[in-house]
Amino acid sequence: MLPHRPTTLMLALALALPLLAHAAATTPAAKPAAATAGTAEVRGPTDLKPGEYLWHPEISPTGPIVLVVSLDEQRAYVYRNGIAIGLTTISSGKAGHETPTGVFTILQKDKDHRSNLYNSAPMPYMQRLTWDGIALHGGSLPGHPASHGCVRLPQAFAQKLFSETQRGDTVVVADAKSSPMTLAYPSVLAPVNARGQALPETEGGASAQAWWNDSAAPAGQVGILVSLHDQRLYVLRDGVMIGESPLKADALPAFQGTTLFVMGQGYSDTPSPLDVNQRLHQWTAYPLLGQDRAQATPDLLATPSLPMALPAEFARQLYRVLVPGTTLLVTSLPAVRPSPAESGMQPVLESEPPGSTLKGN
Structure with a gap:
């Protein structure tokens, strides 16, 4: 020592x-x-x-x-x-x-x-x-x-x-260097644009396709998965799906790869785009490299507002479950959805069944 x-x-x-x-x-x-x-x-x-x-x-x-x-x-x-x-x-x-x-x-x-x-x-x-x-x-x-x-x-x-x-x-x-950068918020979750104006509903009404049931897992770690490929957002608590919503999008951002956001304890003085009556949370971004190093810095991290949105009521419900440590995984890949039977803490990108024994060293 x-x-x-x-x-x-x-x-x-x-x-x-x-x-x-x-x-x-x-x-x-x-x-x-x-x-x-x-x-x-x-x-x-x-x-x-x-x-x-x-x-x-x-x-x-x-x-x-x-x-x-x-x-x-x-x-x-x-x-x-x-x-x-x-x-x-x-x-x-x-x-x-x-x-x-x-x-x-x-x-x-x-x-x-x-x-x-x-x-x-x-x-x-x-x-x-x-x-x-x-x-x-x-x-x-x-x-x-x-x-x-x-x-x-x-x-x-x-x-x-x-x-x-x-x-x-x-x-x-x-499998490559990962450097976090602090953001005011992950902008893909905004139900409004940078000027606070509501984005237009997609044809057929995106809100009708969204659902929310936080009683399915009243407590536990919150994780959010955003699949730009699927144009959908999934919310899990304690490994159980408690909400799902389409992402309304005029055009998908030029984003390739996967980025993890983790919510910190700080706030901004700016109203939250999820709920204008609440303050913005602060998030830290951890780009996960290795899929395409030439596009390792996605436009998502540099653009303060993107033409993507959530139904307003879903966004307000989502804001209410956010706590420090909440994870948000944004990926250009298709989402891997957990089985409804799976419960308890699960890795975000893994689906091994609980109960198997630890064997590595």
């Missing part, structure tokens, strides 16, 4: 967010030799040696947590309320056991878990991502992908992360 020391953290180079500058870093080392570098500056994610990490939860003490795992960098970034609070080296799945990419929720936590497949190998501070065996946990980090599919973290970092997360928090696994 290296001593506390002042460090200039140039995470802006990798995250496009100058959020951790001039913080004091505690950088545990994977092996004692690294302790000789106690006076060196940590300039960015690529300077960390296997087993090292940066951890500063005091930078953003409250708010929803999102963990972004970069497989190509073998790094993981922790954001709270859209602000970077941590960075760590990792070891992901080796060839033939690759860690799946996607957007997941933490399904289960167990600080003393052991593998049921690999000779009861310890998997300390396990946080399950899928029901078929992918998880975050503490383990050895050789400096390259070496696991059977899980994301290994430095032991001390795994413990710290475990103490801050909760069931339902979001984990993004991407």
Whole structure:
């Protein structure tokens, strides 16, 4: 363990967010030799040696947590309320056991878990991502992908992360750099245009096709899926569908790929486009790259208003269920709809049945 020391953290180079500058870093080392570098500056994610990490939860003490795992960098970034609070080296799945990419929720936590497949190998501070065996946990980090599919973290970092997360928090696994940017709101949800004028109804009346039943899941994590391919929006709470609506659109935005938005705790002074009597929530965008790097910055993120809308009453109901930590996944792909029989916390992009045993390491 290296001593506390002042460090200039140039995470802006990798995250496009100058959020951790001039913080004091505690950088545990994977092996004692690294302790000789106690006076060196940590300039960015690529300077960390296997087993090292940066951890500063005091930078953003409250708010929803999102963990972004970069497989190509073998790094993981922790954001709270859209602000970077941590960075760590990792070891992901080796060839033939690759860690799946996607957007997941933490399904289960167990600080003393052991593998049921690999000779009861310890998997300390396990946080399950899928029901078929992918998880975050503490383990050895050789400096390259070496696991059977899980994301290994430095032991001390795994413990710290475990103490801050909760069931339902979001984990993004991407195969290219992911840099969040804060937006006032995800504009595809606006029932009005930028001037506050109602957008015209589509032929046949889009509101007649929308439905809402939040009594189907009175409590739990809220997740929203927007499929631009389907021109539909789906709302889930605790993994159960509670609403669905078409998106009224004059023209689809020039958007390719998938972007995750996570609602923070802040508000804007501007009225919400979902309900003009309420304030705008603040959201953080996490573009998920790898599908088409040439179009990695979608117009959706740069355009303050798009010709897309929801029925007004549906939009008001949606606003009422939004809480910090609500996730919104916007994709140009067709939506994957959960079965009505599926309940409980489910990964946003996965559908493994609950009850299978954890097998990765």
